[in-house]
Amino acid sequence: MFPAYSRDGGRSLPLYSANSSSDDATLEKIVLEYLESNGETIVAQLHDVLSTEHPEVTKLQTAEVVWRLANQRKLKLDYPRANAFGQFLRHWEINLGIYAAFIVSLAFLVAISAIPVNSSLAPLKWILGSAFIVLFPGYVATEVLFPRVGDLRSTERFALSIGLSLALVMFVGLLLNYTSWGIRTFPIVASLTSITIILGAVAILRRYDRGQ
Numbered sequence: 001m002f003p004a005y006s007r008d009g010g011r012s013l014p015l016y017s018a019n020s021s022s023d024d025a026t027l028e029k030i031v032l033e034y035l036e037s038n039g040e041t042i043v044a045q046l047h048d049v050l051s052t053e054h055p056e057v058t059k060l061q062t063a064e065v066v067w068r069l070a071n072q073r074k075l076k077l078d079y080p081r082a083n084a085f086g087q088f089l090r091h092w093e094i095n096l097g098i099y100a101a102f103i104v105s106l107a108f109l110v111a112i113s114a115i116p117v118n119s120s121l122a123p124l125k126w127i128l129g130s131a132f133i134v135l136f137p138g139y140v141a142t143e144v145l146f147p148r149v150g151d152l153r154s155t156e157r158f159a160l161s162i163g164l165s166l167a168l169v170m171f172v173g174l175l176l177n178y179t180s181w182g183i184r185t186f187p188i189v190a191s192l193t194s195i196t197i198i199l200g201a202v203a204i205l206r207r208y209d210r211g212q
C-alpha cells in the first residue's frame with residue numbers, strides 16, 4: 001500500500017500497510033472517538049491510545065487502521081509540509097507513483113527506439129507499453145485533478161486513471177491524424193510521454209502547493 005502521512009507541526013510518521021490481528025471495527029471506533037475529542041494528531045499518538053486497551057496492536061497495525069479509515073473518508077490524512085520544494089521532491093515515498101510514471105514513460109520511449117521487433121528483449125516493450133498506455137498518463141492526470149490522498153478512494157483513483165489514459169491515447173491519436181507525423185507508434189509514444197511528464201510535474205506542484 002502506498003505510504004501516507006499524518007501531520008503535527010512538521011513531525012510525522014509514515015503509514016505502511018500491515019495485517020491487523022485485532023477487531024478492526026473496535027480499533028476504528030477508538031481512533032474516530034479520539035480524533036473527535038482531540039482533533040488533529042499523529043500516528044504515534046493514536047498507537048499509544050490503541051495500545052492502552054489493546055497492547056498487542058503494533059504501530060504498523062495502527063497505521064493500517066488509519067489508512068483504511070482515510071480510504072473510507074472517515075478521516076483526512078495530510079502529508080508533512082516541506083520547508084522547500086527541493087526537500088519536497090526528496091520525499092520519494094510521497095511522489096513515488098509520479099516518479100514511476102516518469103521512469104516507465106521514458107523507458108518505454110527508449111525501448112521503442114532501441115529494441116528491434118525480432119529482439120529477445122521485444123517482450124519488454126509490450127510489458128512497459130501496457131503499463132504506460134493503460135495506466136500512467138491517466139494516473140498523472142488524476143493526480144492533477146485530485147492531489148490529496150483523501151480526495152478519492154484507491155479503487156476510484158485506479159478506475160479514473162485507466163479511463164483518462166484511454167481517453168488521452170484516443171485524443172493524441174486524433175490530433176496526430178491531422179499532422180505530418182500521422183498515427184504511428186513513435187509519435188504517439190513521444191506525445192504521451194511528453195504529456196505524462198508535463199502533467200506529472202503539475203501534479204507535484206499542486207501537491208506541494210497544498211501542503212502535501
